[in-house]
Amino acid sequence: MQFITEPMSIEEKSFEIIAPHLKNLNLSAEEIKIYSRIIHAAGDVDYAPIIKISERAIQAGKSALERGANIFTDVEMVRTGINKRVLKKFGGEIFCKVADAEVKKIAVQNKITRSMAAMRLFGKNLNNSIVAIGNAPTALFEVLRLVREENISPALIIGVPVGFVGAADSKAQLAAQSKIPFVTVEGTKGGSPIAVSVVNALLYLLDNSRD
């Protein structure tokens, strides 16, 4: 049996297969990279029409990463998937508090999810950072509340929570605001690999070396 076993060839071949699904979307070269990596991560070309990237999002994300902005995420799977070797070159770190004892306590006391409590605890640390929500709609709702009510201002929100309860609403709310640059997908689809793929796509726009 013959099959491609060289990682970069697999990626290139994959992006070639994805390309025809993007050609009517009027995308910039950088947008194509992000779309391709999302679709590659999900194995699902039906993502093409539902991806939403706000006008300043790519530049905002690249600039933030380049100056060593930190990444704040709702779940450990997102932290695991991000290319830490490249991120570290620029000085950024990734933070996830969902498993912290303090977060659990706040969640129980306030009858909110842990993902939500974690975002609340990050608070002002989210200023000028990259927020990557891959799982919990409640985390995204909380970040949007912090933006609206407490003047918190991330450089970029990558908001792709997944599921049938709140995810679509939280992402519609993200796309409806115009204060913070964002990347999102409409509807119920999303998940940690989608959040990871956007962060890594931005990193690879800055530094395409691979280990």
Next chain:
Amino acid sequence: MQFITEPMSIEEKSFEIIAPHLKNLNLSAEEIKIYSRIIHAAGDVDYAPIIKISERAIQAGKSALERGANIFTDVEMVRTGINKRVLKKFGGEIFCKVADAEVKKIAVQNKITRSMAAMRLFGKNLNNSIVAIGNAPTALFEVLRLVREENISPALIIGVPVGFVGAADSKAQLAAQSKIPFVTVEGTKGGSPIAVSVVNALLYLLDNSRD
């Protein structure tokens, strides 16, 4: 704004929304749990008709986990997502070698992917284990080669690699063999959250306590 913030309610509500999409598939109660968790993880009801669970798979997976079988996976995101608290109750551990220096060396020497080299290095440790492939088709091809050529015999293969190069073929090959019980999905979709959702669904069939 009102939204559900209690994790178990979110899950129950989600499973209720998924239920109508499963009703014509003639599933057992345990199959419904696995299907629901996959669809919940992807936010995508289009998974319903493409999930394939072999006849003995659920029993084989439960028995293996219950007697403390280990889990071998291709990527760290799968290890991250599995509920280690519940797994540990039964004595199992999760192994992932993709980032090991030895694996990198074998991959370079043999011009194969690291995921493939990692599976080759696991070798006989895969006997009676649970193999969970969430990302790399080459890892699944290698496991199937070990089964075919080296008489390696996992208790269950959860094979849900994702993408446009090899994923569909590797999963078709998994579904075509009848020696090892399996869970898979047809086509290009899949990914670490799908692999995680199957493992966790099996764990929750054995122990539905949550922390």
